[in-house]
Amino acid sequence: MKVSDLFVKALENEGLKYVFGVPGEENEDLLFSLDQSSSVQFIPTRHEQGAAFMADVWGRITGRAGVCLATLGPGATNLLTGIADANLDKSPVVAITGQGDLDRLHNTSHQNIDVVSMFRPVTKWNTAVSTPHIVPEVVRKAFKLAELEKPGATHIELSEDVAKENTPEIDLIEPDNIRRAAPDYKALNKTIELLEKANRPLIIAGNGAIRKRASKHLTQLVNTYDIPVVHTFMGKGAVSDKNRHSLYAIGLGFKDYVMEAVEEADLILTVGYDIAEYAPESWNPDNSNPIVHIDFEPAEVYTHYRPEVEVIADISATLWELNKQLDTEELSFEKRWYRDVRRRIEDDIQSYELKEGDDFTTPGALNLIRQALPDNGLLISDVGSHKMWIARNYPTCCPNGCIISNGLASMGIALPGGIAASLADPDRHIVAAMGDGGFMMNVQELETAKRLGVGFTTVIFNDNDYGLISWKQQMNTGKSTGTRISNPDFKALTESFDIKGYRPKTVSELKQQLEHTIGSQELAVIEIPVDPSVNSELTEKLDEYWRKQD
Numbered sequence: 001m002k003v004s005d006l007f008v009k010a011l012e013n014e015g016l017k018y019v020f021g022v023p024g025e026e027n028e029d030l031l032f033s034l035d036q037s038s039s040v041q042f043i044p045t046r047h048e049q050g051a052a053f054m055a056d057v058w059g060r061i062t063g064r065a066g067v068c069l070a071t072l073g074p075g076a077t078n079l080l081t082g083i084a085d086a087n088l089d090k091s092p093v094v095a096i097t098g099q100g101d102l103d104r105l106h107n108t109s110h111q112n113i114d115v116v117s118m119f120r121p122v123t124k125w126n127t128a129v130s131t132p133h134i135v136p137e138v139v140r141k142a143f144k145l146a147e148l149e150k151p152g153a154t155h156i157e158l159s160e161d162v163a164k165e166n167t168p169e170i171d172l173i174e175p176d177n178i179r180r181a182a183p184d185y186k187a188l189n190k191t192i193e194l195l196e197k198a199n200r201p202l203i204i205a206g207n208g209a210i211r212k213r214a215s216k217h218l219t220q221l222v223n224t225y226d227i228p229v230v231h232t233f234m235g236k237g238a239v240s241d242k243n244r245h246s247l248y249a250i251g252l253g254f255k256d257y258v259m260e261a262v263e264e265a266d267l268i269l270t271v272g273y274d275i276a277e278y279a280p281e282s283w284n285p286d287n288s289n290p291i292v293h294i295d296f297e298p299a300e301v302y303t304h305y306r307p308e309v310e311v312i313a314d315i316s317a318t319l320w321e322l323n324k325q326l327d328t329e330e331l332s333f334e335k336r337w338y339r340d341v342r343r344r345i346e347d348d349i350q351s352y353e354l355k356e357g358d359d360f361t362t363p364g365a366l367n368l369i370r371q372a373l374p375d376n377g378l379l380i381s382d383v384g385s386h387k388m389w390i391a392r393n394y395p396t397c398c399p400n401g402c403i404i405s406n407g408l409a410s411m412g413i414a415l416p417g418g419i420a421a422s423l424a425d426p427d428r429h430i431v432a433a434m435g436d437g438g439f440m441m442n443v444q445e446l447e448t449a450k451r452l453g454v455g456f457t458t459v460i461f462n463d464n465d466y467g468l469i470s471w472k473q474q475m476n477t478g479k480s481t482g483t484r485i486s487n488p489d490f491k492a493l494t495e496s497f498d499i500k501g502y503r504p505k506t507v508s509e510l511k512q513q514l515e516h517t518i519g520s521q522e523l524a525v526i527e528i529p530v531d532p533s534v535n536s537e538l539t540e541k542l543d544e545y546w547r548k549q550d
């Protein structure tokens with residue numbers, strides 16, 4: 001067999017279903033080997049970035065590595081943003097790139113750049129396949145490291161000449177099922193001691209809390225002991241926002257209502273909290289509260305994050321132990337001290353309800369999307385001002401019920417993400433929510449979606465602006481520059497892909513169109529022209545609120 005055949009057998013051995021990518025001359029052999037596979041399908045995308053984002057969202061949803069493929073040079077550079085995104089967002093992804101023959105890589109030669117060095121800072125591990133017999137080890141290692149807590153991206157380079165070589169069939173290495181470590185009893189005892197001293201403990205749930213079975217044990221913990229929980233953007237859904245202990249999300253660049261609970265807490269337990277998402281100085285400016293760090297990995301050394309105790313183990317095992325060992329008799333938590341904060345957050349979300357005749361706003365439209373999506377539906381957010389509204393205003397009812405990129409936070413993820421999510425679960429009701437800026441960054445993947453026959457709704461919040469940037473500029477300087485853009489006719493553009501496009505004019509039309517496209521799982525794009533004045537009004541409203549509190 002050829003090395004490329006062996007490589008594909010190693011991919012099959014991982015239980016892989018899809019490879020997303022753009023072909024190149026240098027991965028010709030690999031593509032033909034993929035073509036022979038009965039279990040792995042190659043899906044051509046319209047840009048390598050789209051392929052990487054598809055692998056990224058596939059990884060987040062399934063917990064198994066998503067795989068993307070590009071050729072050498074420009075293909076590899078195009079893939080890079082999506083790989084960095086997966087890595088910083090802790091999503092398991094394996095990237096594969098082609099390369100020229102090994103005997104020309106020391107020279108200046110056509111499309112030759114040092115791809116392995118380029119990918120090193122944005123992956124957990126990467127290597128080039130230098131010789132045939134290492135293929136089983138390299139592929140297994142790439143998947144193992146990508147999926148191991150904390151997950152992330154890995155990268156394999158396969159040169160054209162190596163892929164072509166003949167090789168005897170070599171034994172593959174079976175994927176293993178690693179048991180993660182149980183928590184140390186001294187660290188657990190210290191945690192219990194701190195909880196017994198506390199009156200107002202609060203949990204910050206990060207993206208580690210939505211993985212594996214952590215969410216189930218976390219929900220049991222907050223229900224049994226009456227502890228409020230706030231979620232980072234990527235932790236949304238760890239505890240359902242319908243649960244009265246949920247205080248929704250934390251992480252906006254300005255002080256939101258939820259901060260009141262964080263300030264009033266006297267003990268913070270972080271669960272799967274990722275510092276890349278939301279810096280500790282934003283919620284712990286004077287290092288005033290004791291912190292318990294519950295995670296798969298030790299805490300970063302950080303001035304504003306100095307845990308009293310670190311429980312480094314499988315998160316669900318730690319939460320399970322706490323559920324078992326905490327004794328309600330020994331706890332003296334103040335009852336429902338956070339109730340008003342939750343009420344304020346919910347009243348605020350409701351206040352954006354759109355009435356007939358109103359101009360569309362992002363938070364108003366989000367309320368309608370929430371009503372149209374079932375509890376187990378999925379909203380994938382792109383990056384921009386709409387992401388801030390989704391984080392604070394979109395109640396999430398299950399882990400991975402709302403996917404937000406908040407590590408690298410790259411624009412353009414939601415549309416390719418919608419494709420991957422639909423492939424992962426064709427029965428799921430899915431909305432990809434984007435700004436006009438982010439939509440135009442990966443609009444070409446509409447063709448991929450159409451070709452694959454997937455069904456989900458893309459919503460474009462159109463403000464003809466890089467809205468988040470102008471919002472922040474306005475906040476900092478009172479004016480904005482370099483952000484205004486103009487757009488094509490989104491409805492006509494969508495229809496040129498033979499996909500249904502909508503541009504509602506009234507609130508009832510928007511409601512009806514959302515219910516129709518989401519309910520019927522039609523592949524559709526809805527353009528919602530939004531009035532962005534709610535953005536600065538929110539910051540003013542919050543400023544006013546905090547002024548009154550002082």
Ligand SMILES: Cc1ncc(C[n+]2csc(CCOP(=O)(O)OP(=O)(O)O)c2C)c(N)n1
Pocket residue numbers: 382383384385386387409410411412434435436437438439461463465466467468469
């Ligand atoms: C790839 C990439 N480029 C630039 C940025 C910086 N950035 C963050 S939000 C934003 C504006 C987003 O505009 P749009 O997609 O229209 O959404 P809106 O803010 O209007 O909701 C920009 C340019 C980024 N996060 N990612």
